[in-house]
Amino acid sequence: MNRTAIVTGAARGIGAATARRLAREGHAVAVLDLDESACAETVRDIRAEGGQAIGVGADVADATAVTSAVDRIVDTLGPPTILVNNAGVLRDNLLFKMTEDDWDTVLSVHLRGAFLMSRAVQSHQVEAQWGRIVNLSSTSALGNRGQANYAAAKAGVQGFTKTLAIELGRYGITVNAVAPGFIVTDMTRATAQRIGIGFDEFVARGAAEIPVGRPGEPEDVAAAVSYFCASDTGFVSGQALYVAGGPRA
Numbered sequence: 001m002n003r004t005a006i007v008t009g010a011a012r013g014i015g016a017a018t019a020r021r022l023a024r025e026g027h028a029v030a031v032l033d034l035d036e037s038a039c040a041e042t043v044r045d046i047r048a049e050g051g052q053a054i055g056v057g058a059d060v061a062d063a064t065a066v067t068s069a070v071d072r073i074v075d076t077l078g079p080p081t082i083l084v085n086n087a088g089v090l091r092d093n094l095l096f097k098m099t100e101d102d103w104d105t106v107l108s109v110h111l112r113g114a115f116l117m118s119r120a121v122q123s124h125q126v127e128a129q130w131g132r133i134v135n136l137s138s139t140s141a142l143g144n145r146g147q148a149n150y151a152a153a154k155a156g157v158q159g160f161t162k163t164l165a166i167e168l169g170r171y172g173i174t175v176n177a178v179a180p181g182f183i184v185t186d187m188t189r190a191t192a193q194r195i196g197i198g199f200d201e202f203v204a205r206g207a208a209e210i211p212v213g214r215p216g217e218p219e220d221v222a223a224a225v226s227y228f229c230a231s232d233t234g235f236v237s238g239q240a241l242y243v244a245g246g247p248r249a
Protein backbone atom coordinates (compact mmCIF):
# COMPACT_ATOMS: atom_id res chain seq x y z
CA MET A 1 0.00 0.00 0.00
CA ASN A 2 1.28 3.45 -0.90
CA ARG A 3 1.46 5.85 2.03
CA THR A 4 2.80 9.28 2.90
CA ALA A 5 6.15 9.31 4.70
CA ILE A 6 8.12 12.10 6.34
CA VAL A 7 11.89 11.77 6.65
CA THR A 8 13.57 14.52 8.69
CA GLY A 9 17.13 15.59 7.92
CA ALA A 10 16.67 14.13 4.44
CA ALA A 11 18.64 16.69 2.42
CA ARG A 12 21.69 14.42 2.59
CA GLY A 13 23.30 11.36 4.19
CA ILE A 14 21.23 8.67 5.88
CA GLY A 15 18.00 10.69 5.60
CA ALA A 16 18.40 11.15 1.83
CA ALA A 17 19.07 7.42 1.31
CA THR A 18 16.04 6.57 3.46
CA ALA A 19 13.80 9.00 1.56
CA ARG A 20 14.94 7.48 -1.76
CA ARG A 21 14.35 3.96 -0.48
CA LEU A 22 10.84 4.68 0.85
CA ALA A 23 9.94 6.42 -2.43
CA ARG A 24 11.18 3.40 -4.39
CA GLU A 25 8.85 1.29 -2.26
CA GLY A 26 5.93 3.38 -3.51
CA HIS A 27 5.45 5.94 -0.75
CA ALA A 28 5.03 9.69 -1.32
CA VAL A 29 7.88 11.26 0.65
CA ALA A 30 8.20 14.63 2.37
CA VAL A 31 11.92 15.40 2.37
CA LEU A 32 12.22 17.66 5.42
CA ASP A 33 15.34 19.58 6.39
CA LEU A 34 16.33 22.95 7.86
CA ASP A 35 16.44 24.66 4.48
CA GLU A 36 13.92 23.77 1.77
CA SER A 37 16.37 24.53 -1.04
CA ALA A 38 18.82 21.98 0.40
CA CYS A 39 16.16 19.28 -0.14
CA ALA A 40 16.11 19.86 -3.92
CA GLU A 41 18.66 17.19 -4.80
CA THR A 42 16.92 14.40 -2.88
CA VAL A 43 13.55 15.43 -4.33
CA ARG A 44 15.03 15.51 -7.84
CA ASP A 45 16.56 12.02 -7.40
CA ILE A 46 13.21 10.61 -6.27
CA ARG A 47 11.25 12.22 -9.11
CA ALA A 48 13.87 11.06 -11.63
CA GLU A 49 13.08 7.49 -10.58
CA GLY A 50 9.33 8.11 -11.01
CA GLY A 51 8.61 8.66 -7.33
CA GLN A 52 6.62 11.37 -5.59
CA ALA A 53 8.34 13.83 -3.24
CA ILE A 54 8.27 17.39 -1.96
CA GLY A 55 10.92 19.39 -0.10
CA VAL A 56 9.89 20.98 3.19
CA GLY A 57 12.00 23.44 5.17
CA ALA A 58 11.59 23.26 8.96
CA ASP A 59 13.60 23.16 12.15
CA VAL A 60 12.38 20.01 13.95
CA ALA A 61 13.10 21.64 17.32
CA ASP A 62 10.70 24.54 16.59
CA ALA A 63 7.11 23.66 17.55
CA THR A 64 5.47 26.23 15.26
CA ALA A 65 7.60 25.23 12.28
CA VAL A 66 6.80 21.55 12.89
CA THR A 67 3.05 22.18 13.00
CA SER A 68 3.00 24.18 9.79
CA ALA A 69 5.30 21.69 8.03
CA VAL A 70 3.03 18.77 8.90
CA ASP A 71 -0.07 20.77 7.86
CA ARG A 72 1.54 21.50 4.51
CA ILE A 73 2.44 17.83 4.02
CA VAL A 74 -1.15 16.79 4.80
CA ASP A 75 -2.43 19.29 2.20
CA THR A 76 0.07 18.30 -0.50
CA LEU A 77 0.75 14.58 -0.09
CA GLY A 78 -2.01 13.43 2.26
CA PRO A 79 -1.92 12.44 5.95
CA PRO A 80 1.51 11.11 6.91
CA THR A 81 1.50 7.65 8.50
CA ILE A 82 5.24 6.94 8.29
CA LEU A 83 7.70 9.15 10.20
CA VAL A 84 11.47 8.76 10.29
CA ASN A 85 13.09 11.00 12.92
CA ASN A 86 16.56 11.24 11.43
CA ALA A 87 17.59 14.93 11.72
CA GLY A 88 20.71 15.25 13.81
CA VAL A 89 23.72 17.35 14.73
CA LEU A 90 27.00 16.85 16.57
CA ARG A 91 28.64 19.24 19.04
CA ASP A 92 31.38 16.93 20.33
CA ASN A 93 33.62 17.97 23.20
CA LEU A 94 35.06 16.48 26.36
CA LEU A 95 32.88 17.24 29.36
CA PHE A 96 35.15 19.95 30.79
CA LYS A 97 35.07 21.83 27.48
CA MET A 98 31.41 21.24 26.63
CA THR A 99 29.36 24.44 26.63
CA GLU A 100 25.71 24.73 27.63
CA ASP A 101 24.97 25.55 24.03
CA ASP A 102 26.68 22.32 22.86
CA TRP A 103 24.50 20.40 25.29
CA ASP A 104 21.22 22.20 24.56
CA THR A 105 21.58 22.12 20.77
CA VAL A 106 22.18 18.38 20.61
CA LEU A 107 19.46 17.47 23.11
CA SER A 108 17.07 19.82 21.37
CA VAL A 109 17.47 18.56 17.80
CA HIS A 110 17.48 14.85 18.64
CA LEU A 111 15.03 14.64 21.54
CA ARG A 112 12.79 17.70 21.33
CA GLY A 113 12.78 17.27 17.53
CA ALA A 114 11.67 13.64 17.67
CA PHE A 115 9.08 14.53 20.31
CA LEU A 116 7.57 17.44 18.36
CA MET A 117 7.49 15.56 15.06
CA SER A 118 5.99 12.42 16.61
CA ARG A 119 3.35 14.43 18.46
CA ALA A 120 2.37 16.24 15.28
CA VAL A 121 2.18 13.06 13.18
CA GLN A 122 0.53 10.66 15.66
CA SER A 123 -2.95 12.16 15.26
CA HIS A 124 -2.88 11.22 11.56
CA GLN A 125 -1.65 7.73 12.41
CA VAL A 126 -4.31 7.26 15.08
CA GLU A 127 -6.92 8.44 12.59
CA ALA A 128 -5.65 5.87 10.07
CA GLN A 129 -5.34 3.20 12.81
CA TRP A 130 -1.91 2.45 11.28
CA GLY A 131 1.50 4.01 11.61
CA ARG A 132 5.24 3.56 11.67
CA ILE A 133 7.73 5.73 13.57
CA VAL A 134 11.44 5.01 13.26
CA ASN A 135 13.89 7.02 15.37
CA LEU A 136 17.61 7.25 14.67
CA SER A 137 19.66 6.31 17.70
CA SER A 138 23.38 5.43 17.54
CA THR A 139 26.01 3.07 18.94
CA SER A 140 27.05 6.21 20.87
CA ALA A 141 24.03 5.50 23.12
CA LEU A 142 26.33 2.93 24.75
CA GLY A 143 28.85 5.67 25.62
CA ASN A 144 31.44 7.43 23.50
CA ARG A 145 34.31 9.70 24.49
CA GLY A 146 33.67 13.34 23.63
CA GLN A 147 29.95 12.80 23.12
CA ALA A 148 28.27 13.20 26.53
CA ASN A 149 25.52 15.30 24.91
CA TYR A 150 25.05 13.06 21.86
CA ALA A 151 25.23 9.79 23.86
CA ALA A 152 22.62 11.11 26.31
CA ALA A 153 20.38 12.14 23.40
CA LYS A 154 20.76 8.83 21.55
CA ALA A 155 20.14 6.78 24.72
CA GLY A 156 17.16 9.06 25.37
CA VAL A 157 15.85 8.27 21.88
CA GLN A 158 15.69 4.59 22.87
CA GLY A 159 13.63 5.31 26.00
CA PHE A 160 11.38 7.60 23.98
CA THR A 161 10.95 4.85 21.37
CA LYS A 162 9.97 2.18 23.89
CA THR A 163 7.47 4.49 25.59
CA LEU A 164 5.76 5.52 22.34
CA ALA A 165 5.60 1.83 21.37
CA ILE A 166 3.66 1.16 24.58
CA GLU A 167 1.35 4.17 24.21
CA LEU A 168 0.60 3.88 20.49
CA GLY A 169 0.52 0.11 19.95
CA ARG A 170 -3.24 -0.09 20.40
CA TYR A 171 -3.71 2.14 17.35
CA GLY A 172 -1.76 -0.12 15.01
CA ILE A 173 1.33 2.08 15.30
CA THR A 174 4.79 0.58 15.79
CA VAL A 175 7.74 2.62 17.05
CA ASN A 176 11.31 1.37 16.68
CA ALA A 177 14.85 2.71 16.72
CA VAL A 178 17.75 2.08 14.38
CA ALA A 179 21.17 2.57 15.96
CA PRO A 180 23.89 2.90 13.33
CA GLY A 181 27.60 2.53 13.91
CA PHE A 182 30.16 4.19 11.64
CA ILE A 183 28.38 5.39 8.47
CA VAL A 184 30.15 7.38 5.75
CA THR A 185 28.34 10.75 5.60
CA ASP A 186 29.07 14.46 6.00
CA MET A 187 28.63 13.95 9.75
CA THR A 188 31.56 11.50 9.98
CA ARG A 189 33.54 13.67 7.53
CA ALA A 190 33.13 16.59 9.96
CA THR A 191 34.34 14.40 12.84
CA ALA A 192 37.52 13.49 10.95
CA GLN A 193 38.10 17.18 10.26
CA ARG A 194 37.56 18.11 13.91
CA ILE A 195 40.10 15.60 15.18
CA GLY A 196 42.51 16.63 12.43
CA ILE A 197 42.98 13.47 10.36
CA GLY A 198 42.28 12.80 6.68
CA PHE A 199 38.93 11.18 5.93
CA ASP A 200 40.48 8.12 4.21
CA GLU A 201 42.60 7.40 7.27
CA PHE A 202 39.62 7.99 9.56
CA VAL A 203 37.54 5.51 7.53
CA ALA A 204 40.36 2.94 7.49
CA ARG A 205 40.79 3.22 11.28
CA GLY A 206 37.04 2.87 11.79
CA ALA A 207 36.78 -0.12 9.43
CA ALA A 208 39.55 -1.93 11.30
CA GLU A 209 37.29 -1.99 14.37
CA ILE A 210 34.22 -3.26 12.48
CA PRO A 211 33.68 -7.06 12.28
CA VAL A 212 32.41 -7.00 8.66
CA GLY A 213 35.56 -5.05 7.74
CA ARG A 214 34.01 -1.98 6.15
CA PRO A 215 32.28 1.21 7.20
CA GLY A 216 28.53 1.48 6.70
CA GLU A 217 26.85 3.33 3.85
CA PRO A 218 23.63 5.36 4.21
CA GLU A 219 21.84 2.61 2.23
CA ASP A 220 22.72 0.07 4.96
CA VAL A 221 20.74 2.15 7.44
CA ALA A 222 17.91 2.85 4.96
CA ALA A 223 17.41 -0.92 4.59
CA ALA A 224 16.88 -1.31 8.35
CA VAL A 225 14.49 1.67 8.47
CA SER A 226 12.57 0.18 5.55
CA TYR A 227 12.14 -3.11 7.45
CA PHE A 228 10.46 -1.31 10.36
CA CYS A 229 8.22 0.66 7.95
CA ALA A 230 6.92 -2.41 6.13
CA SER A 231 3.28 -3.48 6.27
CA ASP A 232 4.12 -6.97 7.53
CA THR A 233 6.33 -6.00 10.49
CA GLY A 234 3.46 -4.80 12.68
CA PHE A 235 4.33 -7.20 15.51
CA VAL A 236 7.82 -5.73 15.98
CA SER A 237 7.71 -2.65 18.21
CA GLY A 238 9.80 -0.89 20.83
CA GLN A 239 13.04 -2.36 19.51
CA ALA A 240 16.47 -0.86 18.93
CA LEU A 241 18.30 -2.46 16.01
CA TYR A 242 22.06 -1.90 15.87
CA VAL A 243 23.27 -1.49 12.30
CA ALA A 244 26.99 -1.46 12.92
CA GLY A 245 28.61 -4.32 11.03
CA GLY A 246 28.81 -6.27 14.26
CA PRO A 247 27.24 -6.52 17.72
CA ARG A 248 27.49 -3.20 19.49
CA ALA A 249 24.66 -3.66 22.00
Ligand code: NAI
Nearest residue numbers: 009013014034059060086087088138180182183185186187
Ligand atom coordinates in the same frame (compact mmCIF):
# COMPACT_ATOMS: atom_id res chain seq x y z
P1 NAI B 1 24.24 14.48 8.26
O1 NAI B 1 24.90 15.53 9.07
O2 NAI B 1 24.87 14.07 6.98
O3 NAI B 1 22.73 14.86 7.96
C1 NAI B 1 21.87 15.34 8.98
C2 NAI B 1 20.81 16.19 8.35
O4 NAI B 1 19.95 16.66 9.41
C3 NAI B 1 21.37 17.44 7.64
O5 NAI B 1 20.84 17.54 6.34
C4 NAI B 1 20.92 18.59 8.54
O6 NAI B 1 20.68 19.80 7.85
C5 NAI B 1 19.64 18.02 9.15
N1 NAI B 1 19.28 18.72 10.39
C6 NAI B 1 20.10 19.07 11.41
N2 NAI B 1 19.41 19.75 12.34
C7 NAI B 1 18.13 19.84 11.91
C8 NAI B 1 16.96 20.44 12.43
N3 NAI B 1 16.97 21.08 13.61
N4 NAI B 1 15.80 20.34 11.73
C9 NAI B 1 15.78 19.71 10.54
N5 NAI B 1 16.88 19.11 9.98
C10 NAI B 1 18.04 19.19 10.66
O7 NAI B 1 24.08 13.23 9.25
P2 NAI B 1 23.91 11.65 8.98
O8 NAI B 1 25.24 11.03 9.19
O9 NAI B 1 23.16 11.39 7.75
O10 NAI B 1 23.02 11.26 10.27
C11 NAI B 1 21.63 11.08 10.22
C12 NAI B 1 21.16 10.56 11.58
O11 NAI B 1 21.84 9.34 11.88
C13 NAI B 1 21.45 11.51 12.74
O12 NAI B 1 20.39 11.45 13.67
C14 NAI B 1 22.72 10.93 13.33
O13 NAI B 1 22.86 11.28 14.67
C15 NAI B 1 22.47 9.44 13.13
N6 NAI B 1 23.68 8.63 13.14
C16 NAI B 1 24.70 8.83 12.21
C17 NAI B 1 25.83 8.03 12.23
C18 NAI B 1 26.97 8.19 11.27
O14 NAI B 1 28.00 7.50 11.44
N7 NAI B 1 26.88 9.03 10.25
C19 NAI B 1 26.00 6.99 13.26
C20 NAI B 1 24.89 6.87 14.17
C21 NAI B 1 23.78 7.67 14.09
